Amino acid sequence: MLIYLCLSSHGYGHAARQAAIFSELYRLRPDWQYVVSSVVDYEFLNLAFNGIPIIHRRIKWDIGTVQDNALTVDIEKTLYELNNFYLKLPEILIEESDWIKSQNNNPLIIGDIPPSASRLASLLTAPLIWMGNFGWDNIYSSYDNRFSEYISNISDDYSKGNILIRFPFSMNMNWKIKEHKVGLVVSQKKILPNKFLANLESIKKKFILISLGGMGFKLSKETFSKWRDFHFLINRENDINDCSDIENVSLLPRSLCLIDVMPYCYRVITKPGFSTFCEAISCNLGIHVVERKYFSEAQFLIEGLKKYGSFRLLSEESFYNGNWQLDKELRNEHNSIIKSDGALSSAEAVISYIEEI
Template structure:
């Protein structure tokens, strides 16, 4: 059996949870061929994959939303990118279908959550499963205008799936598919290099991870020096403004994922994002979350934050001024923690769908 994942190139979070599911699937069915298809940088994908036998196919299946920066979207550029992508998709679907057939195995297409996965599954006459907490129809429709056509096309593609694996922090996704609810979908932390492990475990201050996704967000390094009672850790891209690295900052070396450091962190400062929320909540790390207003998923993420995580919410102005509230107690969740075995549950659902 071949599992082919059409993974959104919108950000790192989709690939992170897709790899977690494929890794869990490898434990259940080590003889299956596992393929991750994404336009993300291969170095990033290999860092996520680690030792798992997952093949990479460098394909762009969707646009998502073009980002102005880590906290804002660019709708005009998104529309132009969507039109360009639609001209390329027929050739991409044809080429990838031919490659999958050349592997000589029956296939299942898992989409997270490019609508074009439906065209690939149809060309292969293969089962189609979706996994996500939102669809691009949910994201595009609120923008109105020319986005409505793209939202309708996406919804029609989503309706052809045989199963929806529904992640937490979810939007409507009213596609008429049979559904299965998942817990937190995230990977597991790997061991740190010995020197980094020693540096982090001998700190006298609480460890705070800063992360704003693949784009990063420029921050004045002097703001970190205002919090001498804390030590910070950041992964690439290190978008710090200033001519020196603050003494209370450790930069993660290449190959070390933010996920690997969460077991040592007290809190995380960053933007709303599914994979960050899932990884932090699974590790019991408090979340300081900076507001974002132009992406429909954020409403569901912040609702989940309040219900299931110790947290504080910040404005963008507070972020840029260094008013990060790290000296204030975290607000407790209103409900119990979410189950952290979502990747395993998704893998088991795929096996049941096929067997």
């Protein structure tokens, strides 16, 4: 069996959660062939899918939204890129379906969550499993009527899947197909390198993790001087304008993911993001969440955070000004418990589906 993942190229979150699921799939079915198809940063894909014998295909299956940074969306550029994408898609589908056929292995298509995966599955007469907490029809429906035709076509694509594995914090995704609900999708933590761990242990301050995902952000080093009693862990060099001389900031080694350091942290500052929320909640880590405009998934993520986690809400202005409320008590409104078994449950659902067909 060839498991072919059409992976959204919009940020890192889709890749992070699929890596957790593929890790479980590979553990349970090491005899299968695994393909990850995306233009997400190759270094991140190698880190996330480390230990899994992946075949990489560098194909862009969706546009998502065009963003200059992690918090804003450029509606005009998104519309322009969507038009260009669908002009090129027929040729991409033909070339990639030919490559898949050349592998001489029965394919199963997984889409997270590019609607074009439906067209690839149709060309191959292959089964299709969706995984996600939103569809691009949900996101574009909050934009103006120039997106109407795209929304209609995308919804039609989603309705052709065989099953939806519905993640937590989900939007309506009313595609009229069979569904399987799962818990938080979380990767296994790696052991910290000895040198980095020793460095953390030598710092007698509470650690604050800052990450706004693959789109990045820019902070001035002056913002950190407001919080000298804390030490900040950041995973991207370009997220600060020169961090080399900031005494209370450390960069994460490139071999580590966010979840690897979360058990050592006091709180995390982040945008509304599925994978970071799942990982932080599973680690009982307080979340300071920065508002995110023009991306309707954010409201559903925050509703889920209120249900399952502890948090503070920050405006975009407060984030960039360094008014991070680290001296404030967390809001704790949750009265529900959610399991962190979404990766295993998703993998088992895939295997069960294949065994049934």
